[in-house]
Amino acid sequence: MAVLLLAEVNDGALAMDATAKAVTAATALGDVTVLCAGATCSEAAAQAATLFGVAKVLCAEDAIYSKRMAEPVADLMVSLAGEFEHIVAPATTDAKNIMPRVAALLDVMVISDATAVVDGATFERSIYAGNAIQTVQSSDTTRVVTFRTSTFDAAPTGGSAVVEAIGAAGDPGLSSWVEDKVAASDRPELTSAGVVVSGGRGVGSEEDFKIIEALADKLNAAVGASRAAVDSGYAPNDWQVGQTGKVVAPDLYIACGISGAIQHLAGMKDSKIIVAINKDEEAPIFQVADFGLVADLFDAVPELTEKLGRNDPCPCGSLRKFKACCMSSGKYDGSLRDYFFASNPCTDSSLSVYGVLKINKYCLERSLCVIPSFWNTTVEILLVNTGSSALAEKNGPFVKCGFCSVPFSKAAEIAGTLARAGVPDSCDLLFSY
Amino acid sequence: MKVLVPVKRVIDYNVKVRVKADGGGVDLANVKMSMNPFDEIAVEEAIRLKEAGKADEVVAVSVGVKQAQETLRTALAMGADRAILVVAADDVHKDIEPLAVAKLLAKVVQEEQPGLVLCGKQAIDNDMNATGQMLAALVGWSQATFASEVDVKDDKAKVTREVDGGLQTIEVNLPTVVTVDLRLNEPRYASLPNIMKAKKKPLDEKTAAGYGVDVAPRLNVISTAEPAQRAAGIIVSSVDELLGKLKDAGAV
Numbered sequence: 001m002a003v004l005l006l007a008e009v010n011d012g013a014l015a016m017d018a019t020a021k022a023v024t025a026a027t028a029l030g031d032v033t034v035l036c037a038g039a040t041c042s043e044a045a046a047q048a049a050t051l052f053g054v055a056k057v058l059c060a061e062d063a064i065y066s067k068r069m070a071e072p073v074a075d076l077m078v079s080l081a082g083e084f085e086h087i088v089a090p091a092t093t094d095a096k097n098i099m100p101r102v103a104a105l106l107d108v109m110v111i112s113d114a115t116a117v118v119d120g121a122t123f124e125r126s127i128y129a130g131n132a133i134q135t136v137q138s139s140d141t142t143r144v145v146t147f148r149t150s151t152f153d154a155a156p157t158g159g160s161a162v163v164e165a166i167g168a169a170g171d172p173g174l175s176s177w178v179e180d181k182v183a184a185s186d187r188p189e190l191t192s193a194g195v196v197v198s199g200g201r202g203v204g205s206e207e208d209f210k211i212i213e214a215l216a217d218k219l220n221a222a223v224g225a226s227r228a229a230v231d232s233g234y235a236p237n238d239w240q241v242g243q244t245g246k247v248v249a250p251d252l253y254i255a256c257g258i259s260g261a262i263q264h265l266a267g268m269k270d271s272k273i274i275v276a277i278n279k280d281e282e283a284p285i286f287q288v289a290d291f292g293l294v295a296d297l298f299d300a301v302p303e304l305t306e307k308l309g310r311n312d313p314c315p316c317g318s319l320r321k322f323k324a325c326c327m328s329s330g331k332y333d334g335s336l337r338d339y340f341f342a343s344n345p346c347t348d349s350s351l352s353v354y355g356v357l358k359i360n361k362y363c364l365e366r367s368l369c370v371i372p373s374f375w376n377t378t379v380e381i382l383l384v385n386t387g388s389s390a391l392a393e394k395n396g397p398f399v400k401c402g403f404c405s406v407p408f409s410k411a412a413e414i415a416g417t418l419a420r421a422g423v424p425d426s427c428d429l430l431f432s433y
Numbered sequence: 434m435k436v437l438v439p440v441k442r443v444i445d446y447n448v449k450v451r452v453k454a455d456g457g458g459v460d461l462a463n464v465k466m467s468m469n470p471f472d473e474i475a476v477e478e479a480i481r482l483k484e485a486g487k488a489d490e491v492v493a494v495s496v497g498v499k500q501a502q503e504t505l506r507t508a509l510a511m512g513a514d515r516a517i518l519v520v521a522a523d524d525v526h527k528d529i530e531p532l533a534v535a536k537l538l539a540k541v542v543q544e545e546q547p548g549l550v551l552c553g554k555q556a557i558d559n560d561m562n563a564t565g566q567m568l569a570a571l572v573g574w575s576q577a578t579f580a581s582e583v584d585v586k587d588d589k590a591k592v593t594r595e596v597d598g599g600l601q602t603i604e605v606n607l608p609t610v611v612t613v614d615l616r617l618n619e620p621r622y623a624s625l626p627n628i629m630k631a632k633k634k635p636l637d638e639k640t641a642a643g644y645g646v647d648v649a650p651r652l653n654v655i656s657t658a659e660p661a662q663r664a665a666g667i668i669v670s671s672v673d674e675l676l677g678k679l680k681d682a683g684a685v
């Protein structure tokens with residue numbers, strides 16, 4: 001059985017998280033061939049080739065694929081479809097645009113937003129805004145499926161599939177790209193963040209959304225919003241969580257001034273822990289919340305932001321309580337993350353990293369453990385072993401001078417092991433996220 | 434230019450959906466049904482194009498059970514000029530799949546030759562988000578999905594789309610299929626006089642068999658189940674208590 005998987009590529013860059021999650025779903029179906037299409041996408045293809053479970057990567061570079069318009073990409077996929085039983089993609093807006101077109105051209109149904117693979121023909125998906133879970137069995141010979149990324153774990157890296165360049169399939173000339181309006185953000189991506197802080201109509205204005213954003217930044221969280229908040233112009237459309245927005249399942253979801261309409265719940269009710277802050281004790285959001293706080297968000301959210309991390313070790317590494325150290329001395333300006341990186345700047349401008357920790361066996365564990373709110377964040381770690389390369393060989397990918405995506409807590413653990421194994425004084429741990 | 438607007442009869446978005454105890458689907462007998470909210474936005478946009486002099490006729494079309502007549506009457510009351518009902522099922526519990534709907538719409542497109550098809554980006558019952566894209570494929574047209582702004586000029590439409598990263602603007606050749614998102618407009622309510630007038634507007638009835646389209650499902654529904662329920666939570670009395678609970682749970 002063979003699977004063709006459309007990788008999520010934006011302007012030549014691979015969206016690793018979404019693609020890796022779809023790879024996990026796809027490996028249950030057969031050998032996975034990943035298709036990267038873009039004006040330039042050889043880097044994306046090389047990266048996709050490192051995902052475990054990927055057998056082969058096809059790289060279609062042509063200007064007509066630069067913005068992944070549905071018509072040319074669908075034609076390309078149809079031209080490749082012949083040898084595949086499954087044609088799949090992560091359920092991003094891009095794939096939701098392209099995949100139904102592919103399915104119709106092949107005269108098969110599309111299975112959108114599948115949440116589980118039962119067998120090669122049978123999939124689960126949610127309907128009615130998550131009010132029911134349907135199991136459907138396809139009678140089509142080719143199954144076109146998009147996978148809801150929040151329900152699959154990302155495939156690990158470390159593989160090395162072959163990359164094959166392929167030609168373009170021709171330009172139907174039906175559409176052209178005009179512009180993208182994408183807000184750059186330092187925050188984690190909404191669909192892959194470990195923590196999401198969302199605001200609703202109760203926040204009241206775009207200006208006051210800053211309260212939500214400040215809490216999010218303290219937790220290194222992504223910011224979400226209800227439809228009402230987006231419709232009212234308090235938040236951009238790409239923050240919308242729900243039936244018709246993004247579906248998220250973070251470890252912690254904090255809903256502030258959101259009533260909990262079923263359409264909103266559809267996008268977040270699989271979160272591990274849900275916190276609701278709402279002044280109306282009757283609000284339906286409390287029915288799904290693990291912890292509910294009946295309060296005015298304008299009091300509760302800033303208080304929560306302020307109190308978070310007060311008793312934790314100070315990010316400057318002093319090992320004193322934060323509130324007794326930098327917080328009281330006024331050096332801290334609101335964002336723990338920014339503060340942390342400011343205290344540990346990276347001086348090598350050739351590396352796109354946010355911080356450097358000088359490590360040796362004494363300070364390493366301590367330095368990494370001081371920021372508990374980072375622990376669920378995935379960070380990219382590069383251990384540059386400027387000392388013994390024998391050690392590098394022995395300890396696996398971390399010391400092979402390559403990037404690894406791991407949760408920060410894991411990084412601390414691995415680094416601790418390295419410390420005990422005797423890291424030379426001249427090691428730098430570089431990380432970005 | 435003629436604008437074709439496909440509309441679907443779905444369970445009203447305010448109704449609490451109940452899964453039938455035997456796992457045989459969702460209970461749709463005796464529940465309030467309405468026009469799919471996204472389709473209302475599509476109808477509104479079509480009417481605005483007509484009001485702006487960019488379209489000269491708005492035709493609403495629905496594929497489904499006979500009762501979808503009501504949905505079409507709503508579209509007519511909002512301002513559509515005429516309607517076409519393609520009867521493809523006789524049981525209200527039978528959802529016609531997007532592929533079959535798209536095939537029937539392709540037939541209607543052949544007959545009606547619209548310059549623009551405006552449809553909702555997804556139906557809030559099966560949440561498939563597919564019909565518009567499939568129709569565009571079958572008729573070989575361009576497509577512009579998840580639209581929050583549509584600007585029709587001469588033989589092109591400039592469409593701003595709501596995408597994961599923000600907004601994307603594209604230009605598509607006409608004829609085209611546009612699927613609409615929530616922010617495109619706020620649909621009007623039909624006034625009482627317009628509801629009365631709508632009763633006299635033409636509503637043609639066709640059948641799937643008449644078009645020679647097989648609507649047999651490709652996806653066999655094996656079961657429909659209630660989603661897992663969350664365990665009951667607690668109400669905390671202060672921010673400090675909340676912080677304590679979150680620390681205990683290892684969440685912060």
Ligand SMILES: Cc1cc2nc3c(=O)[nH]c(=O)nc-3n(C[C@H](O)[C@H](O)[C@H](O)COP(=O)(O)OP(=O)(O)OC[C@H]3O[C@@H](n4cnc5c(N)ncnc54)[C@H](O)[C@@H]3O)c2cc1C
Pocket residue numbers: 199200201202203225226227228229240241242243244245246256257258259260261262263264267277278279280283295296297298446470471557
């Ligand atoms: C087709 C369709 C699709 C939809 N898709 C989505 C979707 O994807 N995502 C989505 O979110 N919605 C969606 N909706 C909308 C949904 O039905 C609700 O209207 C919306 O979620 C309500 O947003 P809200 O909770 O922010 O606003 P409201 O329902 O107005 O709730 C505001 C809440 O804030 C509380 N509040 C007010 N002031 C304060 C304060 N000072 N402190 C604390 N609490 C306060 C109030 O008590 C209230 O509970 C969709 C609707 C339709 C019809």
